[in-house]
Amino acid sequence: MKLSSRDVGDVMVLEPKGKIMGGPDATVLHDKLHEFIDQDKKKVVIDLAKVDWMNSTGLGILISGLTTLRNNGGELKLANVTDKIQSLLTITKLITVFEAHDSVDDAVASFSK
Amino acid sequence: MTQPDKGPVRPRHNVKIVRKNNRMEIPSSLDYLPKVDQFVESKLKKLRIKKDQLVDIAISVSEIVTNAVMHGNKNDLGKKVKINVEASPSQVEVIVEDEGTGFDPSSVECRLDPESLLKEAGRGILIVDSLMDKVEILCGPGKGTKVKIVKLLR
Incomplete structure (x- = not known):
């Protein structure tokens, strides 16, 4: 997995690419999420x-990212959820936990509503 | 601002990965999951397999190997996880074996009630059950755990 990030106003957008399967990949994503939290970037x-x-x-x-952000008054939202990940979220009922949007723009805009 | 791409982290352990025909052995570290994924994909690429089926198998193998490394061998680098892939035009069978102490499969429970939804772990077997056509867990005290998963290629 490769990971890049960018900021859109006060919203941080994380862009993982590839397969997220644990091991070193997982550490990179986990650390980046917690880096945002440490920097008080909560959206x-x-x-x-x-x-x-x-x-x-x-x-x-x-x-982990979602609960830590919410516990600190922030929020984590998903954008461009693929069919396979959507099906995993459905199987595990996590679809009821995450707020998902069709595009990054929609997800970013939703923080202003 | 775009952050520099760190790319994948390479395994750091001074131990060997063994590959022979359809069989692979890895030390008990999740650092080797990408290697296992490459191995499984290499064994399946000659089949006329749909991408969706390939992804189901890849996710399931990653789940079973993760369990073998973490719960079976408890991340002990001295213990191995063995992966065997048997692929035919009609089905793909993967067997994953660890060198742990075994467990009671009936004790594994994935709770989907609202209070348990935010737990960070415990969904692996639920996902494998959903993606694969057959899941068999064979284990006994002191014998380690052997998990066989089958995907029918219809």
Whole structure:
């Protein structure tokens, strides 16, 4: 997995690419999320458009980021959820936990509503 | 601002990965998951397999190997995880074996109630059950755990 990030106003957009399966990949994503939290950047969007697939470790990282952000008054939202990840979120019922948007622009705009 | 791309981190352990025909052995570290994924994909690429099926198998193998490394061998680098891939035009069978102490499969429970939804772990077997056509867990006290997963290629 490769990971890049950019800021859109006060919203941080994370763009993982490839497969999120635990091990070193998971550490990179987990550390970046917690780096944002340490810097008091509490509005985060994860753009999943270029993620081939993720496993339960990847889902665990998303949950960790979500709960830590919410506990600090922030929020993590998903954008461009692929069909496969959507099906994993449905199987695990996490679809009820995450706010997902069709595009990064929509996800970023939703923080202003 | 775009951050520099760190790229994948390479395994740091001074240990060997063994590959022979359809079999692979890795030390008990999740650092080797990408290597396992490459191995499984290399064994399946000759089949006329749909991308969706390939992804189901890849996710499931990553789940089973993660369990073998973390829960079976408890990240002990001295213990191996063995992966065997048997692929035919009609099905793909993957067997993953660890050198742990075994466990009671009935004790594994994935709770989907609202209070448990935000737990960070415990969804692996649920996902594998959903993506694969057959899942068999064979283990006994002191014998380690062997998990067989099958995907029918219909």
